[in-house]
Amino acid sequence: MNVEEGKSPEILEDSKRSLISDDIESMKLSYNVVTHWLSLEKEDFLEEYKRYPVYPLDSVGAEKTLRMISSKWKFILISLLNKHSSLRYGEIKKALDEYGITNFMLTSSLKEMEDDKLVERKVYPEVPPHTEYIATQKSKDLLMILIRMTQWYTKYRIQELQDTDKDESI
Secondary structure, three states: OOOOOOOOHHHHHHHHHHHHHHHHHHHHHHHHHHHHHHHOOHHHHHHHHHOOOOOOOOHHHHHHHHHHOOOOOHHHHHHHHHOOOOEEHHHHHHHHHHHOOOHHHHHHHHHHHHHOOOEEEEEEOOOOOEEEEEEOHHHHHHHHHHHHHHHHHHHHHHHHHHHHHHHHHO
């Protein structure tokens, strides 16, 4: 039976809508706070950030974003698809062959990215049929975040290597 312990489907649907509405309001608040923080100078941000509780943001959002890109192939796919207006499966496979991606990994990564709305899959009903993959705006926005993450890593990795080089020359 689909009805939870005697509750009518209408009550369950209303409860679900209420939870979704609460989630949306919470996310809007988090978005507004983060947008404000990004407008601040670094010192002002750090001072303001200290005044917030331990978890001021929707940490689930950050975790879900990281899961979206956690596969070895997704960053490469996001980068590749954002460089082209659209690519067929075979073109993607050929571009990634040197990295050793299997058909299974490519197919499953593209499917997950489609589910996450990072990629649009467009099927052309022709003979022979073909499919193209297109980066969505969500993917383009995520690419900018990934580039910033790469910049952050590179900055600190260079410092680490320079520190190691100094230590070895002593």
